[in-house]
Structure formats: C-alpha cells, structure tokens
Amino acid sequence: MGKVIALVDMNSFYASCHQAVNPELKGKEVIVAGDPERRTGIVLAASYPAKTKGVKTGMPLWEAEKLCPNGHFFKPDFPLYIDFSTRILRIMKDFTDLVEPFSIDEAFIDLTGVLHLWGTPAETALKIKNRIRSELGVLCSIGIGPNKLIAKMAAGLQKPDGLTIIETISDFRKVFYSKPVRKLFGIGSRYERHLRNLNIFTIGDLANYPVEILQKRWGKNGELLWYCARGIDNSPVIPDSLDVNKSIGQQRTLPRDLWGFKNIQVVIMELCEMVARRARQGGYAGRTVFLTLRDTELKFLSRSMSMAEYTNLPDDIYHTACRLLHRHWDQSWPVRLVGITLGNLKPKGYEQYDLFGEKERKTKLARACDAIRDRFGERAIFRAISLTEASIYGR
Secondary structure, three states: OOOOOOOOOOOOOHHHHHHHHHHHHHHOOEEOOOOOOOEEOEOOEHHHHHHHHOOOOOHHHHHHHOOOOOEEEEEEEOHHHHHHHHHHHHHHOOOOOOOEEEEOOOOEEEEEOOOOOOOOOOHHHHHHHHHHHHHOOOOOEEEEEEEEHHHHHHOOOEEEEEEEEOOHHHHHHHHHHHEHHOOOOOOOOOHHHHHOOOOOEEEHHHOOOOOHOOOHHHHHHHHHHHHHHHOOOOOOOOOOHHHHHHHHEEEEEEEEEOOHHHHHHHHHHHHHHHHHHHHHHOOOEEEEEEEEEOOOOOOOOEEEEEEEEOOOOHHHHHHHHHHHHHHHHOOOOOEEEEEEEEEEEEEEEOOOOOOOHHHHHHHHHHHHHHHHHHHHOOOOOOOOHEEEEEOOOOO
C-alpha cells in the first residue's frame, strides 16, 4: 500500500452530539429537525434507532413524528455541532498534522508518514475511533484507501462504528464496479438520470464508457467522473486549506424551505457573521464573495463577485452577497441550502480608514463582539434578525 489516506465520518453526527450531552438518550430515537413545537421543517439527522423505524434525512417532521411517536426531537444547535467538530479535529491532529476538514462531520487524514508511530492502518484507525468515543461519546466510521476518493467511499460501507480498508485501486474496482452508479461520490439524481440515458447503470459501466463521449457531454466534469469511476484521484490532503485554497466558507442545509429575499437574507447575514469571524480569527481579509444556493430539487447555483477592497467585516460581505442574490435568484424559488464563502484571502495588514470613520467604527464593533464571544460563547451576542422565523438558530 502506497499512500494511506483515511476519511473519518461521524455517524448521525447532529443526533449523536445531543446524545453525548444527554447520556440518558443513548440508544434511543433522537431526531434533529425544524421546530418540534410548531411541527414544521424537515429531518436533518436521526439516530440509528430512529432510522430503523424508517426516519430519513429530508423527511417532513410530521412524518417522523408518526414513525417515532416516543422519539426525542431537537431543533438544530449549530454552535454545539461546531464545538464537537473542533474537538474531533484536535484529536485527529494528535496523530498527524496532515488533517483536512471536508465538512462539519468529516475529515481526511494522511497516515502515510506516521504509521511507524501508531501501528498498522487498522490499528491506527482503531486508536482514533477509541479516542473520539471515549473523550466525546460519539461514534465514527473510518474508510482507508490509497487516495481520498477511495477513503471517502470506503467509509460509507460500514455504518455505524465501521472500519473499512481498501488497499488498492484494483480492490476498489472489485468492490464498487458492480454497485449502482449513484453510489459513486459526486453522482446525484440529475447525473444518474443522464447516465441512464447513456445505458450507464453501474460504476463499472461508467468506468468502461468512452471518455471522449463523456467529455463532449460534460467537458472537464465528464472526464472527472470517468476518473472517479476508475478509483483514480491524485488530490493531496491539505492540512491548511485556508492558506492553500485562499477561502473561508460556511453553508447550512435549512430545516424547511425558505421563500423570498427577505427570509433568505436573514440566513445570508448569519453566515456572513460566521465567515467574517473566522477570517478575523485567522488574521485574514478577503476580496471575493461566493454565494451558493440550492433549491428543493437539489439544483445548485453558485456565483461570485469581487469587492473594491479587502475586508473581514460581515456587513461588507453581506451587501455583496445580497447583490448576487438579487441578480441571479428568483425569489419565487424555494431555498433549502445557503452557502457563503470569502475568497481571495491575504493576511490582514494595515488598512486605510474612510474620512468619516465608518469603517473604523465597524472594525471596533467587530472586535468587541469577538471579545464577548471568545469569553462567553458564540451565541452570547447576535443580531436581532436571529430572533426571526428565518434564522438558522430557530427562535
């Protein structure tokens, strides 16, 4: 085995966090959804006992309540999830500094150069799993492979609390070529429908399909899908994606559909606050704002716009994101996911304040809010719009 890449995937992460802080809920039906008191929204996560009753992510809350009348329902608590995610990353970094967060509940870890310290890949993975379970009280599945793609797909084979090792690309093909093409990472329902029209039904079908036709149909994306189907991925584990990718982002899948610019802008403002704070914590400012939206049919829209000056202030990011929203989105379309990214980053240096001191005032205000949050927690101070129905924090 050449490279040894692992993907640590937390099992039913949101629900597991609530169980960890409420140990009496271990082994019970825990469901994270919209607003249980108002019976609105959709299921964002469910514990495995709830899943065995038929509860699925994306299911309407009222339906989950029918399946689990005695279940324990929680509104999303993103500060709690971020806290657990941060602590999990710290545990992983005790094994190697080559750790790359992939999402709030997943991270890649390159074990290639540290196996002499921790043992075989299986032994090392078990040590990581045991530490996460003993210190945080949550379970994870780990996939190990020669690259990030294979590690990611291997992690999904055994859940919960699984460990799967696929040593070579040849082994990947033996395991995955017979599986439906939808099981390939990166294939959604729309791609699946298009591929079926080409008589591509399995991952093996895609791997053996003429790449020229895929390139003609989807350009670089078609070629990328072909490589993925063959288990080929040369992307490295990037321990400090902030410096390499030059971007900081936050996105949220919403517990219910959002309609209208007014409501969508509430979520955008909250995400801009998070992104700007992370930029200030890292000592960075950015110039390019990316807005990502997804509707109820899982169709994505991603647009970007560069600002005149570098910034790490939420209002600057917000106003640019709103311009993108009004320019590219129809407010009659429902929104299910919102993402904000600040790109084109550089280390924050000296800046020129404006004549009337508005930028200086906003900078001092942001620093004061940072100090309060550092001492008392992320939700110690927030904008009044976070008390409205559209807020990602709920009321």
